[in-house]
Amino acid sequence: MNSFKGFVIKEFKQIYRDTRTLVVLFGMPVLMLLIFGFAIRNEVNNAKVGVLDLAKDEVSSVIIQKISASKAFQIHAYLTSYDEVEAYFREGDIKEIIVFEKDFARNLTRSGSATIQLITDATDPNLANIVQTYTNAIVGDYAQELNASSMPVVGIKVHSKMLYNEELASVNLFVPGLIAVILMLVSALMTSISITKEKEMGNMEILLVSPLKPNHIIIGKVLPYLVLSVVNVFTILVLAKFVFGVPFVGSYLLFFAESILFIVTALSLGVFISSVANNQQTAMMVSLVVLLLPTILLSGFIFPIKSMPIPLQVISNIIPAKWFLVIVRGIMLKGSGILIIWQETAILIGITLVFITLSLKKFKVRLQ
Amino acid sequence: MSDLAIQTDGLTKVFGNFTAVDNISINVKKGEIFGFLGANGAGKTTAMKMLTGLLSPSSGDAKVSGYDVYSESELIKKNIGYMSQKFSLYDDLTPEENIRFYGGIYGLDSKQLSHKRKELIESLELGEVKKKLVGSLPLGWKQKLAFAISIIHEPNIVFLDEPTGGVDPITRRQFWERIYQVAESGVTVFVTTHYMDEAEYCDTVSIMVDGKIEAMDSPDNLKKTFETNSIEDIFIRLARAAKRGDR
Numbered sequence: 001m002n003s004f005k006g007f008v009i010k011e012f013k014q015i016y017r018d019t020r021t022l023v024v025l026f027g028m029p030v031l032m033l034l035i036f037g038f039a040i041r042n043e044v045n046n047a048k049v050g051v052l053d054l055a056k057d058e059v060s061s062v063i064i065q066k067i068s069a070s071k072a073f074q075i076h077a078y079l080t081s082y083d084e085v086e087a088y089f090r091e092g093d094i095k096e097i098i099v100f101e102k103d104f105a106r107n108l109t110r111s112g113s114a115t116i117q118l119i120t121d122a123t124d125p126n127l128a129n130i131v132q133t134y135t136n137a138i139v140g141d142y143a144q145e146l147n148a149s150s151m152p153v154v155g156i157k158v159h160s161k162m163l164y165n166e167e168l169a170s171v172n173l174f175v176p177g178l179i180a181v182i183l184m185l186v187s188a189l190m191t192s193i194s195i196t197k198e199k200e201m202g203n204m205e206i207l208l209v210s211p212l213k214p215n216h217i218i219i220g221k222v223l224p225y226l227v228l229s230v231v232n233v234f235t236i237l238v239l240a241k242f243v244f245g246v247p248f249v250g251s252y253l254l255f256f257a258e259s260i261l262f263i264v265t266a267l268s269l270g271v272f273i274s275s276v277a278n279n280q281q282t283a284m285m286v287s288l289v290v291l292l293l294p295t296i297l298l299s300g301f302i303f304p305i306k307s308m309p310i311p312l313q314v315i316s317n318i319i320p321a322k323w324f325l326v327i328v329r330g331i332m333l334k335g336s337g338i339l340i341i342w343q344e345t346a347i348l349i350g351i352t353l354v355f356i357t358l359s360l361k362k363f364k365v366r367l368q
Numbered sequence: 369m370s371d372l373a374i375q376t377d378g379l380t381k382v383f384g385n386f387t388a389v390d391n392i393s394i395n396v397k398k399g400e401i402f403g404f405l406g407a408n409g410a411g412k413t414t415a416m417k418m419l420t421g422l423l424s425p426s427s428g429d430a431k432v433s434g435y436d437v438y439s440e441s442e443l444i445k446k447n448i449g450y451m452s453q454k455f456s457l458y459d460d461l462t463p464e465e466n467i468r469f470y471g472g473i474y475g476l477d478s479k480q481l482s483h484k485r486k487e488l489i490e491s492l493e494l495g496e497v498k499k500k501l502v503g504s505l506p507l508g509w510k511q512k513l514a515f516a517i518s519i520i521h522e523p524n525i526v527f528l529d530e531p532t533g534g535v536d537p538i539t540r541r542q543f544w545e546r547i548y549q550v551a552e553s554g555v556t557v558f559v560t561t562h563y564m565d566e567a568e569y570c571d572t573v574s575i576m577v578d579g580k581i582e583a584m585d586s587p588d589n590l591k592k593t594f595e596t597n598s599i600e601d602i603f604i605r606l607a608r609a610a611k612r613g614d615r
Contacts, residue, residue, distance in 0.1 A: 006471075007469070203456045211473070
């Protein structure tokens with residue numbers, strides 16, 4: 001037991017003395033959260049739009065007012081004719097131009113329908129889509145107001161309501177994904193590097209010749225990273241809550257339990273990688289390519305799994321982060337209890353067990 | 369118990385269709401300095417790994433400190449020390465911390481540890497650098513420290529894998545003086561080396577070629593048998609016959 005304690009102390013000292021490791025451990029999570037939180041957004045803020053109002057009547061001006069009042073848009077230019085449209089898009093600032101047809105109000109009262117044309121810069125198709133949807137929604141809202149105040153119209157009205165993430169804030173969605181990415185980074189990448197470092201420097205030989213049991217070596221190497229990862233989860237949570245105002249509906253206890261489970265998954269992956277890789281570079285490359293990329297791309301962190309081709313959807317099932325994401329999003333945004341997420345939890349436990357067994361087996365086969 | 373520290377009989381290690389160690393039988397007496405010579409790729413390291421429990425043999429028998437390498441490797445581990453050619457100290461820890469760590473993994477309790485720490489720092493004259501990181505120490509100091517650490521738990525046998533690689537002749541000389549001291553206290557020293565002058569310091573020398581032991585005797589007897597006056601000469605004669613390349 002004394003030997004084990006010494007091992008953990010030594011590991012902490014080494015981490016504490018290595019500035020690079022410290023930066024990755026504690027700087028990275030904060031940096032990533034800030035970048036993802038502030039920079040990468042799916043919602044639109046202050047998109048510059050232009051208006052070409054050929055009608056200049058009371059209805060069109062009310063709609064223009066509503067658009068300029070929205071946080072999403074900023075009216076950048078008032079055009080006077082169609083000829084200017086092209087030039088404005090070429091400049092690149094303007095994402096959308098809203099065109100009101102001539103006699104907009106008159107058409108509306110006479111025939112009950114008037115047309116607004118939305119011309120969008122689709123060089124960034126995602127953004128174009130979002131901008132259009134937002135505009136549609138504003139106009140649609142206004143149309144409904146009109147209908148309500150005047151006579152009832154026959155027809156189907158769509159009432160849509162977004163649940164659990166009403167502001168559609170992408171940061172709410174990113175935070176769980178970010179926790180997964182950071183835990184993978186800290187737990188898997190850092191442990192695999194630190195274990196292969198011992199191999200490279202020849203310390204592992206001595207450890208294996210010593211009476212220390214192989215699984216004690218593994219646990220001793222891994223335990224400090226478990227502690228640090230929990231600290232990281234805590235940091236991210238605090239930042240997410242107080243800097244970005246991400247809601248947290250569910251149980252903190254369950255959240256931390258699931259996080260620890262995921263950390264153990266990541267650690268077992270790290271140990272497994274280090275048992276395959278012989279030097280730090282290999283360990284790093286393997287961790288980045290095999291762990292980090294799929295965690296970012298295939299877990300549903302950024303791209304929805306449902307819209308991937310079937311083969312990728314199948315592959316996503318073996319990515320631990322996918323399940324962790326479902327779990328954390330459930331707990332944070334929906335307040336899901338263990339009864340709802342037990343399946344995902346079970347799958348995660350399964351994956352973890354497989355990798356623990358694999359890496360123990362690999363590691364035990366003495367050296368070589 | 370016999371008076372043999374290490375005893376192997378037909379020890380063999382096969383990797384795929386490559387026989388790294390081919391049927392070697394050696395006897396190492398307690399308290400002697402046993403020189404284990406061989407060109408690169410001759411199988412020295414593999415043989416050493418089998419004796420220290422890092423590799424399991426393909427066939428043959430071996431007893432280290434009276435324990436069987438197959439069934440009693442845990443007991444062997446408690447009774448041997450090992451120093452690798454990389455020295456294997458932690459560069460980002462201080463000498464004191466290295467001593468405490470390695471002492472700890474060999475199961476020394478806190479009292480023994482602080483005693484050993486003081487004793488080693490003093491005898492190795494590390495007092496002034498005990499708070500410095502090992503990475504900043506000269507190679508010779510690291511080597512002294514690594515050797516001291518390899519015998520921190522007072523083992524019966526210590527394995528030294530090319531312990532003097534890369535250090536200057538004076539430091540090498542001092543190092544061998546320490547080896548003598550340790551051997552005199554009754555510890556068996558099993559050492560591999562590339563330096564033929566070092567072979568002369570050993571009680572028994574074995575020369576390994578292509579996985580086989582081609583010669584094994586005291587340096588004086590070897591010289592008589594091969595009718596020459598240097599071990600180097602014998603070594604070159606035997607190693608030239610090797611079929612394996614340098615790998």
